Amino acid sequence: MMCNHRIALAVIILSCLVLFSEAYTPPDNYLVDCGSQTNTTVYNSRIFLAEESASKFFSGPQIVLAENPNPVPSSDYSQLYQTATIYNGTSCYKFPISKIGRHWIRLYFYPFRHDGYDMSKMSFTVSAQNTDLLNGFRATGEAVMKEFSLNVTSGNLIINIIPDTGSNAFLNALEVVSMPDEIIADRAKDLLAGTFTGLGGQTLEHVWRVNMGGPLVTPLNDTLNRTWIPDAPYLIQGNLAKNSSNINAVKYEPGMATSDIAPPFVYGTLQQVNMEGNHDTIVNVTWKFNVSVGFRHLVRFHFCDIVSQSVNLLYFNVYIDSLFVSSSERELQSILSKLATPYYLDAVTPVSTSHTISVKVGSASSFPTPKNAILNGLEIMKLIEVHAAPSSGSGSNVALIAGVSGGVLVGLVLPAGIGCLLYRRRRRRWRKTTKETNPELSRSWIPLSTDGGMQTTSMVSRHSNGTRTSPSPGHYFGYRFPLVIIQEATNNFDEKDVIGIGGFGKVYKGVMSDGTSVAVKRGNSRSQQGHAEFRTEIDMLSQFRHKHLVSLIGYCDEDNEMILIYEYMERGTLKSHLYGQGLPSLGWRERLEICVGAARGLHYLHTSHAKAVIHRDVKSANILLDENLMAKVADFGLSKAGPDMDQTHVSTAVKGSFGYLDPEYFRRQQLTEKSDVYSFGVVLFEVLCARPAVDPSLPREMVNLAEWAMQWQKKGQLAQIIDPALAGKINANSLRKFGETAEKCLADYGVDRPSMADVLWNLEYALQLQEAGVSSGAEENSTNMISDTSSQITTSLSHVDRILAAAQFDASSVDDGSMSQVFSQLVKSEGR
Template sequence: MPQTMDWRKVALFVCVLSILPLVCFCATSFIPVDNYLIDCGSNATTLVGNRNFTADNLSKNFLSTPQDVLASTSLKSTSSSGDDSPLYQTARVFTRSSKYTFPINHQGRHWIRLYFFPFTYQQYNLSSASFSVTTQNNVLISNNNFSVQKIPVMKEYSLSVTSNTLVITFTPFNNSIAFVNAIEVVSMPDDLISDDAVSLDPSAQFSGLVVQALETVFRVNMGGPTVSSRNDTLQRTWVPDQSFLVQSNFASSFSNIGAVQYVDGGPTVNSAPPSVYGTLNEMNSSSDPRSIFNVTWQFDVEPGFQYLVRLHFCDIVSKGLNELYFDVYVDSFLAAKDLDLSILGNNVLGAPYYKDLVTPSTANNKLRVSIGPSGLNSNYNNAILNGLEIMKMNNSMGSLSAGTAAAANNSGSSSKNVGMIVGVVLGALGAVVLAGVLFVICRKRRRLSQEQSKTWIPLSINDGITSHTMGSKYSNGTTISATSNYEYRVPFLAVQEATNNFDESWVIGVGGFGKVYKGELSDGTKVAVKRGNPRSQQGLAEFRTEIEMLSQFRHRHLVSLIGYCDEKNEMILIYEYMEKGTLKGHLYGLGFPSLSWKERLEICIGSARGLHYLHTGYAKAVIHRDVKSANILLDENLMAKVADFGLSKTGPEIDQTHVSTAVKGSFGYLDPEYFRRQQLTEKSDVYSFGVVLFEVLCARPVIDPSLPREMVNLAEWAMKWHKKGQLEQIIDPTLAGKIRPDSLRKFEETAEKCLADYGVDRPSMGDVLWNLEYALQLQEAVVQGDPEENSTNMIGELSPQVNNFNNHDPSASGVVQLDVPSTVDDLSGVSMSRVFSQLVKSEGR
C-alpha cells in the first residue's frame, strides 16, 4: 500500500509540473483597462478569436464624419501571416476629414492597430486612396497610397496617451478618399516599454522612450513558426525569420518550449510568449564546433528615423550554466559583448531575457542584426537569438511618416478654399486683435527682461567660503542664505540673454540630456548652459541629481554648478565654462594640438583627484557611474575637471558592500561586474577610469566598429598587447620616443589593475592617484637606484592594499618619497533639502 501511494504522489507531482507553465502563463495575462475593438463599416458585431469587434455603425458616439459610406467586399483577404480575418470584409470610407474619439480611462501606453484592405466598392477604389492618419500629438500615416498592396495590412503603433481622450483623425488628400477596415485602441502593460535603452552610438546614451511614439516594423520568431495573435497575451503576431536570413545555411533552428522558465524580476509572458522564447536559431556549426562565423538577419527600414531594437534571448540549448557566451551586432555596432544569459537570468537556465537598443538615425534602408561566438570559450562556439522586435521611433516633428512635410503641403483643394474664404472674411478683424495682444505681451516681456537681466549676479567663492548671491526683480542682488530655495535659481530670461536666445551657432556639445550652449552672463562671466530635452522623462531625474550632487560639494577638479532654471517647464543647468573642451576632443577630435605625455598625466591625475574626492570626501561615497573622456573637461590651463553627474548615485551604507541598481553608463566604459550583477560600488568608477587611461595612451575611441574585430574594443585590445609586454606598439604615434619606459610601465600597470574582472581586485581611486603621480615623477626626474626595478615594484610599495605587500619599506629601497596627494580641497557643503519644491511636477519635461 505505501508503495502504491508513492507512485500516486509521483504521478500527481508530474501532473502539477506539466500544468505549472500554463498556470503561470494565465496568471500573468494582462487585462487592459481600455479595450476598444471597432469593426469599421460593419452593421453587426464581429467575433475574431475570443474578441468581439463592435460595429462602428452601432457605436457612432465614437465616430464623427460628415458622410456615412459603408463599404463591403466578398474578396478573400488572406494576409501575409495567413490571417483570413472577417475584419477585412468591410470598411469605413471617408470623403472628408473624419475622426474617432475614444475616452481614456487609464493614461499611459496604448496599442493603436489599424487594419487596411484595399478593394473596390461602387465608385470608391480603395487602392488609390491617399490620406493621413493622425492623433493629437503624432502623425501615424501621411499621404499613404495603398495601390501596391494586394493583401491585407495591419499597422501597429504604440503611443503614450496623457489626456482623457484619444482622437484618431483620417484626412483625405487631393480630392482622394481615406478608409479603414478596423481599429483597436488597447491599454498596454506599463512596464512593457521602459524609459531607458542602450544607445548604439558610443558617444551618447538614450533615455526618454516613455514619451516616444513607436511603430512596429517587424516582430519575428527566430527558428519557429508564426505565432498568431490568438496565442499571445497581448494579441501580437510573430512571423518566422527564414525570409530575413542573409545566409540561411549558417543557421540551425532549435525548439524546446518546455525548457522556458519565467523568473521573478525578469521578462514575463507579456514580453514574449513561451512559443517565442522556446524556439531559436543558432550557429550551424555541427560540422566543426570550433568554426567562427556570424548568423545575420537583414530587414528593410525607412531611412531618416531611429529604431528601437528589442532582442529576445533564452538559453534552451546549453546543458549547464555559464556555458554559452556570444556577441551581438546591430549594423556595424557591437551591441553586446560576451553575453552570458545564465547570469542575466539569475543563474536559471532557460530564463528569458531581452535587451533594448536604440540605433542612430539611419541613412540606409537596410538594418542588419548579427550574432557570433565570443572569444571566452573557444571550445564551444555558438550564439543564439530567440526573437526580435524592430520599432520605428517618431522624429523631431512627432511623426512616424517621412512624407509628413509633403503631406502638409498637399491638403485637399476643398479645404484650401474653405480656409481662404474664412481668412478673407475674418482676416482684417483678427489681424487687428492679434496685433494689439502681441504689442501688450512684447512690452511686458521687454520690461521684465530688462529688470531681471540687469540684477542677476552669479555665485561667488571667497577664501574657501561660498556665498550665493542671486538677484531678481524682487531681491535686487542681495545675498541670500545658504539654505534658501532660490540660491541657485536663474531667471529664464537671463538664460536667454546669456545664450543669445539659444543661438544654434553657440552649441558646443550635444548629449543624452540635451544641447550645451556657450553663454555669457551680464557681468561678463562665461558659462556653459545645458538645456534639457523636454521630451525626455529621464531628464527630470538627471536634472535633480545634478543639482543635488554639485550643490553638496565643491572641489577644484569637479565642474562647478553656477545655477539652474526650471521656469516654463525648462530644465537648464549652468556651469562654469571650460575653455578647452573635453579630453575626448583633444585625444582624437579635430582642431586641437596633440597633448604631451606630461599634459596627459596631469589631466589623469586631476581627474583621479576629483573622483577620489567623490568616493571619500563626503559623508557617503558618491559613485559617478558615467566616467569617460567626454565627461572630463579642461580649462584654459588644461586643468581637468570631472563633469556630468546626472547618473551619479550615493554609495552603500556602512554595513553594506554595494548598491543594487539598474545598470546605467556608457558602452565601452561599463564595469562588466556591475553589468552582470547589477551591484554598484566605487570600483565601477575605477574600471571606467582604467578604460580612460588606455584611451589617453592610445588616443582612439573605446569602441570603433570600423576596425577589425580584435581591435574594436580598446580595453581588450590594449590588455592583449600589455600581456605580450608590447603595449608601446599601439600607443599614440605622436608620443613615440617621448615617454620614459619606466613611466609607461607604471602607467600601464595602473590601468591593468583598474580593469580587473572583479572589483575586489581593483585598486581604490586613492591608489590609482598615488601611482599616476609616481608615473609623472618617473617621467620628469631620474630616480635613485634602478628605475626599472623601482617601477616594477611601485604599486606594491606605495599602495600595500592593492597587492598586500606589507613588508616593504619605501625608504629602504631607494624609492623617491612622495607627498600624499591632497584629497580634500575647496570643500563646502550646501543644504539642498528644500531646493526641489519647484521641481516636483514633471509635466512637459
C-alpha cells in the first residue's frame, strides 16, 4: 500500500515538472509591490519590484509609502498586503508593451490605517485604456485581488489611479502580465442572439474561477499563475453531487483545450450526479455565485470525461439560470466522445438583473440510464463597457475607429489627463456649494434649477397624509424627486415597463400623477459604473432648454439611487426605426427631417454657450423621436465643455462608441466640435443604408459602415447601397447632396470637416431638393428642376450669409424655427 502511494506521488510530481516545462513565458511581466522598500518573492519565482525600482514607470503627485502595523492573514500573497502606496492625487503607471495583445491586470487591496490615513474609507477609480476597471471603488476590510484582462493595442499601457474628490487612493500590489491571446476566443454562444462575436476585444473582469470536485489550485500548478478555488461553498444540495479525481488520465489533444486554458489539476477533477438512489430520476447539480447587476457575463464551462468506462455514456444538459446553454446531443456530443480529453464551452448571458447566477448540469430526460452529468471547472467573467475602439490599422484616411480585427477590438490606451483634473475641480466646486447652501444635502446632488436657485419638490406620496401637487412637465424640470414619487410612477420599477437597457441601466416608462408620461433611467448603484455619467448628465442638461434636445425633468439620488427623469419620447430611438426592431420603415423625407432636427440640436450645443458643449457620443441610439417624429438628441453622460476662445481643442481621454469615433480625436486625444461632426457623418450613412455602424457578421470589407459607404460614395455609386425600402423614392440630387455632406463630415482631419451650421445648411438643402423633385413631378434625374432651384438659392446666398453671421442661434431663436424659415424662403417658391 505504501508503495502505491509513493508511485502516485511520483506521478503527480512528474506531471508538475512536465507542466512547468511547458509553462507560458509572458513577453510582458510587470510586478510591483506597492509601498515596499525591497523586492518581494511569492510562490518561489514571482518577483514583485520594490516601489523605488518601479518608480521609472510611475508619474503623479506626492505618494505615501505605508506599512501595515498589524499582521496580515497568512497566505502565499500575504507579503504583498504588508505594504501599500497611498496616492494623494491623479497618478499613473506607464508600462512599455513588447507584444501587442491580451494582458492581465491584477490589483491587490488590503486596507489598513497608517499615519492618519484610513484606507478603508478611500474612494477612487482605476482605469486603463478607455475603460474604468474600478469606479468609485472602496476596499472592505478583507484582502482582495481584482483581476482584469484586456486587449492592449499600443506600445504602452497606462493605468490611471484617480482619487475621488476629498479622498485618496491606495494599492498594495499591481501586475501587468501578458497572456496567450487564444485564452479568450472571439466567439461565444449568446443566450439571447445565438452567437456573440467580438469577445477578443472585450475588457473582462474575472469574477470566479472554480475547480469542481477538487481542492484549491494555486499558481504553482497553473501555467498562467491563476488560482482556482474549490466549489463546495457554492454547491446547492451537495448530496446530489459526487466528486471524482483522475488527474493522470487527462490528455490534451490538438484543436481542443490546452493546459493554458486550464491545468490538468482542474480537468482531472469533477463533480458528477450522485447516482445513488437517482438512477431513474432527472437530477440537476447546481452552483450559485454572486455577480454584478446590469452587466453581461461570459461563463466558461470546462469538461473532461474522466469517469466513463467507454465513450458516449454521458447524456446531460447545461443551464445558466433557466436558460438552456447546451446538451450532450448538441455541442457536447462530439467532444465527449473522447474520454479524458479537455474541452471548454463559452456562453454570454443577458444583462443580469439579479445579484446571483445559477449554473446547472442535469440529466437529459430523452436518453436511457445512467442519467449522469459532469462539470470539471467554471469561470465567470464580467463584460466591462468600452467606450472607444482603435482603427484596424489599414492606413485608410477614412477608416472609422471601429475596432474590428476578427471581431471588435478595444481602444488604445489614453491617459485621463486634463479631463480628470477638470472633472475633479467641478466636483469640488459642487460639494462646496452643496454644503454651504444645504448641509442636509452635502452627500447628495444639488437640486437642479432653471433659474440658478435651489429647488426641492413639494410633491409627496399619494399614500402619505400630505397633499400632492401636479405641475406640468415644464414645472417638473429642476426638481429633486423623492424616490417614492418615482416608484409610484413606475409601479415600483415594474419590469413590464422597461423600454430600454443601456450601459447605465434600465429605462422605464413612468406616468406621473397628472398623467404625464416620463422616461425614467435608473442606474445600477452596485455596478461601480455610471457615477460620472450621472453627474455629467445633470450638470449638462440643467444648462440646456431646446426643442431638439431631450429635456431632463428631474433626478433622484435618494438611498444611493442614480435616477434621471426625462420627457417621454413616444417613438423611441432613430436606430430602432432603421434596423432590427421590426418597426415601419421611415420615408426619405422623414429621415431628412430627423437628420435636420438632430443637426439643429448639435448646432445649439456647439454655439449657444461661451464654451461649446461637445456631445462625444453622437449615434442613432442617442437620437430620440417624439410622437411627430421630431428628433431630439439625448444621453449627455459623456459630454464635455469645449475649448476656451484662445484654444483649439480640449486634451482628454478618448470616449465614444464603437463605429462613431473621430480618428483625429483618437490619434491625438484632442477633442473639438468636429469630433461630433464626424460621428454625425456616420449617422447620416446609417440613415441612408439602414444598417449598424459596425456589423462584425458581414464580410470584412463591409464591417465598417463608414469605410464601406465612403468607397461607394467616392465611386459615385452611393445609390447601390441605400436601404432597399428607399429604392426609387430619393431624388437623385437630394441623394447627391446628402452623400457629399456625409463625406465631408467624415474627413480624416477636423479642419477639413464642416461646422454643424454648414451640415445643417446642406441637409436643409437636400430636404428642399427632395421636396422640389416630388412637388414638380419631375424624373429623379431631372436637371432642369435642380438648375432652377439652384439659381434661386444662389441669388439669396449673400443675404443668408448676413443672416447666419448675425444669428446667435440661442434656444429661443432656434425653437422658433428660424433656420427652417431661412431655408424655406430660399427654396420654396411661395416663400420668395
